[in-house]
Amino acid sequence: MAGNPITADELRPHLADALGVARWVDEMIAGAPYGDVDALVEHARAVATPLTEAELDEALAQHPRIGEQGDRMSQSEQAAPDADDAELAVRIAEGNREYEEKFGRVFLIRAAGRTRAEILIELRRRLALDAETELATAIEQLRQIMELRLRTFFSDVALPASSDRSQITTHVLDTARGRPAPRVPVRLDAFSEGEWHELGRGITDEDGRIAQLGPAQVPAGRYRVVFDTAAYFATQDLISFFPEVAVDFEVWSVDEHFHIPLLLSPFSYSTYRGS
Known part of the structure; x- marks a missing residue:
């Protein structure tokens, strides 16, 4: 869409x-x-x-x-x-x-x-x-x-409009190349009873996005999005200083959308709360 x-x-x-x-x-x-x-x-x-x-x-x-x-x-x-x-x-x-x-x-x-x-x-x-x-x-x-x-x-402006979009989504931008990062394996975990439990997984599309990473709605609590950066950079014959990036965050409202962008290079990364 x-x-x-x-x-x-x-x-x-x-x-x-x-x-x-x-x-x-x-x-x-x-x-x-x-x-x-x-x-x-x-x-x-x-x-x-x-x-x-x-x-x-x-x-x-x-x-x-x-x-x-x-x-x-x-x-x-x-x-x-x-x-x-x-x-x-x-x-x-x-x-x-x-x-x-x-x-x-x-x-x-x-x-x-x-x-x-x-x-x-x-x-x-x-x-x-x-x-x-x-x-x-x-x-x-x-x-x-x-x-x-x-x-x-504008990494999180034009998300696909979808009634079944997951409450938690992501977008990966390869800052070293100045373009979206396709085919990055991503996993969504929830923390409960002292352990992490997988909720969903996916691979970024050609625009670096995953719109349906997990459930359409999740309860308030602690979550993390885990990016397999080693797998992504291996497709370019590059070694990543960070073979995996895990972004740990809190969901405090069941009525809000939580977008977790990742700005990535082989030597650094950053993230923020998107919209």
Whole structure:
């Protein structure tokens, strides 16, 4: 079944955070509504291709330097297992200064799914590029960040409308690739009498979702959604630092829907209460 369309009113509070370019924001609003997240992202990339150098500078005014504290979204995207490595922090700061001296703008990279060591390697590589090639590279990185943020903002907007949708649902986004994570095995457990008991299981679809993970209604209590991340990354010939992710949470209302999104990379993950 088709999901609910994404309207201009739903888009308006988030677009500038996804890509702070006034022309792009106006064109995205004008193009609403969008049938689903994929349609939204497809149109967003088309509107952002091309971007001018002035538009890149306009967008960069909202982006912190790599390694510096930014807004909540930037902090989440820059989370990495080596984020506290002091030596790496110094070398990235030095690279940032060298980059700004050479190109006259802040170094921009899609940090989600990358370690600080990987970012440093890419920073050194891009420092060797000529100005024209680096401009094109930075603009493409900006588009990738925009796509990732749109999928994050609207990961739980267009859930399939279904009368028998389970009360607990999930959606997995591969932040390293900037797209949904299909074919992730997922299990739903309930905690009772001191033990975990399986309630249901499924595999994410091509949009990274499972709309029918368990019962249509569950009693108040403690539950967990368990993601077999090792199986997912094995399909890409990758090793996951977290072979399994278990999100433990409380259901306090039998009348509310509980959506548990997972933002995933081989080296990090995050989650939140969706809608």
